[in-house]
Amino acid sequence: MTDDKGQIKDVVTLIVPSHPKYLYVVRSAIYPLVIEAGFTKKDARRIVLAVDEACSNIIKYAYEGDYTRTYSLDITVETGRLAVELKDSGKKPDLSKISPRKLDEVRPGGLGTHFIAAVFDRVEYDTSRGAGTVLTLVKEKR
């Protein structure tokens, strides 16, 4: 598909079970899409990491470890831009808790949201649409 500027704008949708073993499938599918959008391999690795952390958080917090649910990713590929919309139907987050932690404290935990914030330009949790949450992640190539 092309947008009004005649550029490609394709959407790939992935719906996966909330078992952590499918995180690998998500990573495998996303990586070539990030490359297709024109990012470098190093950028692609980081974007894959941040998306993986967002999926892990859905499993851990929205579904509270219930591995029998599903969530979806809509990945929009444009030249120099990648957008990922993650939708779950689980517990809505307490947005005040999702601020990334300060890194000066050495403890396990709090890193996931830090990675997401460090990698993506836009990170937006929308809890207003009925059940569950829509997390929008956008990265522009610089």
Place this chain on the structure above:
Amino acid sequence: MTDDKGQIKDVVTLIVPSHPKYLYVVRSAIYPLVIEAGFTKKDARRIVLAVDEACSNIIKYAYEGDYTRTYSLDITVETGRLAVELKDSGKKPDLSKISPRKLDEVRPGGLGTHFIAAVFDRVEYDTSRGAGTVLTLVKEKR
């Protein structure tokens, strides 16, 4: 999810644009699922090939080379069994033409359906459900 025998039965859904550049994304996503279902690497490579051929045929024949459409894959993973349902909304096939060709003739073409038939145990084109076709592919581990 578990079926009545208490075994895993998970479904991953992938919706992709009909541009051939996304075949690589389909392959990348399917491979780990086939491994998860318990197939060997060699079997997995062949299953990925056959699914790729089925997707290529949707692009070439159902969509007649229109790269702006979408099609979907529902991949059901069980221990020792993989099922893929491919859905398109394009031209329905002439089922009499889809019989795999005899291999004694050296010519380019006709190989795709041969690969699909050689790899999968069950190959079923359903053209009865409204627009488009549902192709069901099933492979059991032996």
Place this chain on the structure above:
Amino acid sequence: MKVEITTEKITAGFLLRLKGDVDMNSSSDVRTAMAEIFKQGQSGMKALLIDLSQVRYMDSSGIATLVEGMQNCMKTGARLRLCELSPPVRDVFELARLASVFEIFPTITDASSGL
């Protein structure tokens, strides 16, 4: 995933090296590279060698392209020789039962001799 193609002039004719995935998205690039070789090679070309060691994936469109290449070689009296088939390539060849149709060599050196 594009295929990387390099063309090299060798004593016997040409050596084509393919790297990556040869599928419906990229096989037309291979076809274009071969057409270029046939144009350059004209009648003087003894053989076209294709190095398949770096091919991670090949589907029926890739095989169709190789069959076409062989047919074009035959027309000009040249040989098409495939070298160093990677495991995934060997796999599709086996599945297509085409191994006996092509001249296949373990190494480029082997494929270059006796021409």
Place this chain on the structure above:
Amino acid sequence: MKVEITTEKITAGFLLRLKGDVDMNSSSDVRTAMAEIFKQGQSGMKALLIDLSQVRYMDSSGIATLVEGMQNCMKTGARLRLCELSPPVRDVFELARLASVFEIFPTITDASSGL
């Protein structure tokens, strides 16, 4: 994608080799392997070396597991030394700004000396 874990007894203590992806699905296996080492090692262990050269992917759960390992080492007076970080591991460490927190060595030989 599971992580493959091998544990080896060495002069200074233990060497843990990880291969594959360390993510939410597999980091608990790493945690279990480390717990086993701490049980075996007791107070006699000088160091736990972790070979990360074959790690293709690591996420925050993998890092959390390493931080826990370091804290457990500290309790028993042992050192945690990470060796041969693969590029993806180096990447997450950079992003987590944790490189200065761990003792990191280019090779296992380097990590084994001075203990």
